[in-house]
Amino acid sequence: MSTAPSIEHDTSHGQHADEHYRGGIMYWLTTTNHKDIGTMYMTFALIMFFIGGAMILAVRAELFQPGLQLMQPEFFNQLIGVHALVMIFAALMPAATGFANWQIPLMIGAPDMALPRINNWGFWLLPPAAILLTLPFILALFGIGDGAVNTGWTLYAPLSVQGGMGVDFAIFSIHILGISSILGSINIIVTIFNLRAPGMTMMKLPLFAWGWLITAFLLIATIPVLAGAVTMLLTDRHFGTSFFNAAGGGDPILFQHLFWFFGHPEVYILLLPIWGLIPHVVSTFSRKPIYGYKAQVYSFIAIGLLSVVVWAHHFFTAGLPVAALLYFMYSTMLISLPLAVLFFCWIATMWRGAMSFETPMLFAQGFIVLFGLAGLTGLVLADVAADAQYHHSYFVVAHFHYALFAGGIMGVMTGVYYWLPKWTGHMFSETLGKWHFWLTVISFNLTFMPQFFLGLAGMPRRIPDYALQFVEFNAISTVGAFILGFSQLIFAYNIWKCVKGGKKATAKVWEGTDGLEWDLSSPPPHHSWEVQPVIK
Amino acid sequence: MKILRRFRLWVGVFFTGLLAVVIPSLARADYSWNFPTPVTPIARDTLEIHNHFMIVITVLFVVVFGIMIYSMFKHRKSTGHQPATFTGPTGTIQWVWALVPFAILLFIDYVLMGIPAYHAVIDMEDTRTKADMVLKVTGMQWKWQYEYPDSGIKYLSTMSTPRDQIANKETKGEHYLLEVDNEVVLPVGKKVRVLLTSTDVIHTWWVPQFGVKRDAIPGFLRETWVKIEQPGIYRGQCAELCGKDHGFMPVVVRAVPEAEYLAWVDEKKTQLAAAAAGADKSWSRDELMAAGKDVYEKQCAVCHQPEGQGLAPVFPALAGSKIVTGPLLSPEGKLLKDSHVDRVLNGKEGTAMQAFKTTLTDSELAAVITFERNSFGNNKGDLIQPAQIKSLR
Numbered sequence: 001m002s003t004a005p006s007i008e009h010d011t012s013h014g015q016h017a018d019e020h021y022r023g024g025i026m027y028w029l030t031t032t033n034h035k036d037i038g039t040m041y042m043t044f045a046l047i048m049f050f051i052g053g054a055m056i057l058a059v060r061a062e063l064f065q066p067g068l069q070l071m072q073p074e075f076f077n078q079l080i081g082v083h084a085l086v087m088i089f090a091a092l093m094p095a096a097t098g099f100a101n102w103q104i105p106l107m108i109g110a111p112d113m114a115l116p117r118i119n120n121w122g123f124w125l126l127p128p129a130a131i132l133l134t135l136p137f138i139l140a141l142f143g144i145g146d147g148a149v150n151t152g153w154t155l156y157a158p159l160s161v162q163g164g165m166g167v168d169f170a171i172f173s174i175h176i177l178g179i180s181s182i183l184g185s186i187n188i189i190v191t192i193f194n195l196r197a198p199g200m201t202m203m204k205l206p207l208f209a210w211g212w213l214i215t216a217f218l219l220i221a222t223i224p225v226l227a228g229a230v231t232m233l234l235t236d237r238h239f240g241t242s243f244f245n246a247a248g249g250g251d252p253i254l255f256q257h258l259f260w261f262f263g264h265p266e267v268y269i270l271l272l273p274i275w276g277l278i279p280h281v282v283s284t285f286s287r288k289p290i291y292g293y294k295a296q297v298y299s300f301i302a303i304g305l306l307s308v309v310v311w312a313h314h315f316f317t318a319g320l321p322v323a324a325l326l327y328f329m330y331s332t333m334l335i336s337l338p339l340a341v342l343f344f345c346w347i348a349t350m351w352r353g354a355m356s357f358e359t360p361m362l363f364a365q366g367f368i369v370l371f372g373l374a375g376l377t378g379l380v381l382a383d384v385a386a387d388a389q390y391h392h393s394y395f396v397v398a399h400f401h402y403a404l405f406a407g408g409i410m411g412v413m414t415g416v417y418y419w420l421p422k423w424t425g426h427m428f429s430e431t432l433g434k435w436h437f438w439l440t441v442i443s444f445n446l447t448f449m450p451q452f453f454l455g456l457a458g459m460p461r462r463i464p465d466y467a468l469q470f471v472e473f474n475a476i477s478t479v480g481a482f483i484l485g486f487s488q489l490i491f492a493y494n495i496w497k498c499v500k501g502g503k504k505a506t507a508k509v510w511e512g513t514d515g516l517e518w519d520l521s522s523p524p525p526h527h528s529w530e531v532q533p534v535i536k
Numbered sequence: 537m538k539i540l541r542r543f544r545l546w547v548g549v550f551f552t553g554l555l556a557v558v559i560p561s562l563a564r565a566d567y568s569w570n571f572p573t574p575v576t577p578i579a580r581d582t583l584e585i586h587n588h589f590m591i592v593i594t595v596l597f598v599v600v601f602g603i604m605i606y607s608m609f610k611h612r613k614s615t616g617h618q619p620a621t622f623t624g625p626t627g628t629i630q631w632v633w634a635l636v637p638f639a640i641l642l643f644i645d646y647v648l649m650g651i652p653a654y655h656a657v658i659d660m661e662d663t664r665t666k667a668d669m670v671l672k673v674t675g676m677q678w679k680w681q682y683e684y685p686d687s688g689i690k691y692l693s694t695m696s697t698p699r700d701q702i703a704n705k706e707t708k709g710e711h712y713l714l715e716v717d718n719e720v721v722l723p724v725g726k727k728v729r730v731l732l733t734s735t736d737v738i739h740t741w742w743v744p745q746f747g748v749k750r751d752a753i754p755g756f757l758r759e760t761w762v763k764i765e766q767p768g769i770y771r772g773q774c775a776e777l778c779g780k781d782h783g784f785m786p787v788v789v790r791a792v793p794e795a796e797y798l799a800w801v802d803e804k805k806t807q808l809a810a811a812a813a814g815a816d817k818s819w820s821r822d823e824l825m826a827a828g829k830d831v832y833e834k835q836c837a838v839c840h841q842p843e844g845q846g847l848a849p850v851f852p853a854l855a856g857s858k859i860v861t862g863p864l865l866s867p868e869g870k871l872l873k874d875s876h877v878d879r880v881l882n883g884k885e886g887t888a889m890q891a892f893k894t895t896l897t898d899s900e901l902a903a904v905i906t907f908e909r910n911s912f913g914n915n916k917g918d919l920i921q922p923a924q925i926k927s928l929r
Contacts, residue, residue, distance in 0.1 A: 066712065067702055067704040067708065068704070073781060073783060073784075074847075077777065077779075077780070146849045150779075156737075156738060156776075158736065158754060159777065161886065162886060164849070246754060252753055252756075287613065287619040288620060291622070291624060292624055293623065295624075315751075317750055317775075319750060319753070319756075325657055329657070330650065336641060340641050341638070347600070347603060351603075352619070352620040352622075354611065354617045354618060354619040355611055355613060356614065365608070369604070372601060373597065376597055379649075380586070380590075383589070383649060384653060384660075385581065385653055385659075385660055388582065388747060388749045389747055389749065392740055453569055457570075458744030462777040462782060463782060464783050465702060465713060467711070467712055467714045467773075468708060469568065
């Protein structure tokens with residue numbers, strides 16, 4: 001994928017990039033530049049990551065000891081649900097979209113995203129949605145309403161039919177977030193299909209773009225189902241319909257089917273962009289080309305297809321027919337194959353390379369090992385019989401945090417450390433990065449490893465207080481969570497420092513990089529590729 | 537880098553302090569690393585399957601990441617290792633190497649795990665073959681109702697842990713949060729078909745030592761089964777978020793030999809018959825008030841609070857409430873819509889206020905209504921008799 005753009009040409013653009021930047025709120029409100037929008041997405045994600053994290057630290061503090069010390073169960077129930085919604089919809093997804101905005105045009109040799117105004121709108125829908133989601137907390141302080149959504153992020157009917165106005169706020173917030181995601185997805189698909197550099201066939205597309213392409217299709221396929229489900233919930237709540245009410249001919253389990261038809265692909269929506277970026281990082285720091293490019297592309301496609309036909313494994317205990325149980329069990333197990341292909345390729349990329357262990361590589365390897373645990377525990381969760389014991393317990397909580405923190409968030413951190421010098425033109429502090437990595441990995445395991453054992457011992461999820469046999473592991477988990485939470489301040493500080501200044505980054509940034517984005521200066525010129533490179 | 541050195545020092549101090557506090561307390565604690573001791577055939581199977589799986593995935597983990605870690609040490613730049621350039625399998629041997637792991641994985645998925653899982657699922661879902669008796673479990677916010685259709689027994693089971701223990705005002709008891717007023721009693725060695733439903737939201741009935749967990753869904757019946765092999769008391773709790781007191785909805789099962797079980801059935805029947813007989817006599821005001829206080833504390837105080845002050849804004853206050861202090865019945869003795877009696881008997885749809893006529897007896901209903909009308913500063917001075925409730929059902 002080597003190209004020969006004129007470096008001089010790019011440098012001159014790098015200088016006059018400053019002329020485009022006017023600053024001020026109107027600039028950011030109206031910008032249509034993919035890099036500006038990417039920056040806004042990433043900043044928004046980082047802020048929401050800390051807000052969602054603060055919520056769960058309050059929860060962990062309450063769970064430090066048995067008994068109710070800090071909060072009443074009503075408030076506890078609000079925190080757990082909003083934590084999940086914030087982390088998934090307002091931290092992880094915007095971070096992934098931020099990557100897409102920054103990187104896809106650079107990596108495929110395009111001047112910008114294909115639909116810049118839609119891009120702007122897609123971002124600016126997010127802050128109102130986040131406000132809608134969290135506003136009920138503040139309203140409750142003034143005695144209006146009963147707080148935020150208190151049903152957990154899954155919004156299961158009929159609990160959500162019974163809930164207060166926080167549920168309505170959440171429904172509208174989900175609608176807006178959904179519109180934003182769909183706009184972002186359309187933009188990414190159109191960009192990838194139309195703006196690739198001449199000569200870049202689909203089978204030369206960087207894996208990161210491939211991962212995002214599958215994510216975008218999954219979003220377009222599943223977000224409308226979620227939007228439909230929450231709209232049905234809204235009409236059940238206020239307009240007398242009975243979609244989820246047996247007394248009116250409905251079925252509460254229908255909600256679970258609809259929710260998880262979106263919810264399971266959502267896991268891969270969050271993870272596919274990460275699976276796309278990991279091979280780039282591993283290859284860079286192994287100084288060796290990506291192993292099994294085609295195999296990885298086909299695995300992405302296979303996972304995308306499988307992800308929409310396995311949803312019911314999220315409610316095996318709801319009493320499905322035997323045939324459905326067996327089907328969903330075996331189809332879920334099938335996902336382990338394409339996933340194993342990815343692991344195989346990541347490790348084979350390292351094999352016989354010349355590895356060095358800068359911060360992005362550390363995070364990538366931490367990701368691979370810990371996400372491996374998520375995959376393996378996911379495999380046993382697929383077993384219907386054993387699932388009866390794991391389900392609704394802390395075992396599941398631990399499992400999906402290995403998938404979404406170690407897999408999702410640490411994947412995002414990998415990408416941030418990998419591309420930050422390209423974006424800012426400065427190197428970050430390697431020392432702080434390493435501190436951040438080791439503190440994160442150790443405290444992450446300290447937080448979530450005990451939760452596997454809590455689940456096995458029989459502690460259900462989402463309880464504000466627990467029996468005395470669960471005391472020790474909960475105390476350890478809380479200590480871990482606080483270290484984990486506060487370690488992230490290092491991350492924020494390191495980014496801040498890197499934006500402000502630091503050692504100048506070269507165009508290549510890392511020794512072993514390969515790909516179009518490394519041919520542009522760091523930071524890249526305002527319009528990225530004004531002349532499209534030609535891929536031979 | 538002075539800041540960094542200081543930072544490192546503080547981290548060191550923090551971790552040392554932490555270890556000094558945590559390690560002694562951890563050393564004392566007794567841990568449970570696995571499922572609790574199984575007492576049903578399903579739980580035994582599940583534990584066995586789970587243990588197998590854990591071995592399999594541990595081996596997979598160690599082998600796969602062992603290879604990766606070997607590579608991380610062997611193929612590093614600092615040792616001068618020169619990178620290879622291959623991007624895929626080349627030649628037959630490499631293809632075999634690349635494909636064998638997937639063959640192994642397929643074998644693990646569909647043979648090693650898939651076959652035992654198939655049998656376990658079939659076994660778990662077979663609730664009817666040779667079932668000896670039926671137990672009907674109804675989840676409601678936030679208690680369980682147990683019904684023995686064969687013997688006509690039906691009663692509520694609520695958590696008996698005092699609220700003061702939860703608020704840390706009292707020392708927590710041994711079975712903190714996992715104790716109830718009326719436990720389920722089941723005979724050992726009998727296959728019990730458990731039918732589940734709910735009156736409000738979804739609950740999940742779970743006793744870890746039984747290895748079964750099943751959702752109780754409003755408007756539908758779900759089923760599972762247990763065959764308890766050893767006498768004892770088994771504790772579990774609701775496992776699906778069901779609102780405010782989701783964490784305070786324990787399940788306690790006492791498994792006893794059959795003879796003891798039959799004796800318990802007889803005793804329970806006599807008790808319930810006595811309570812039913814109470815509905816026909818005329819109760820004095822003091823009797824109603826005393827019984828009403830009891831019922832109120834068990835059933836109502838969770839939401840409406842011990843002093844009837846409610847929990848704004850979801851759970852309304854009863855003290856001074858328009859509904860509670862409104863008229864009791866119509867002049868002809870008929871039920872008034874949206875009156876106090878109507879609310880207690882029929883509940884309010886779309887809220888946590890449930891129809892208590894399905895769970896409480898005539899005397900309990902009469903008592904609690906009388907109590908609410910004459911407590912917390914409400915001073916209606918009227919009363920309602922169990923016989924009147926009976927006629928209003």
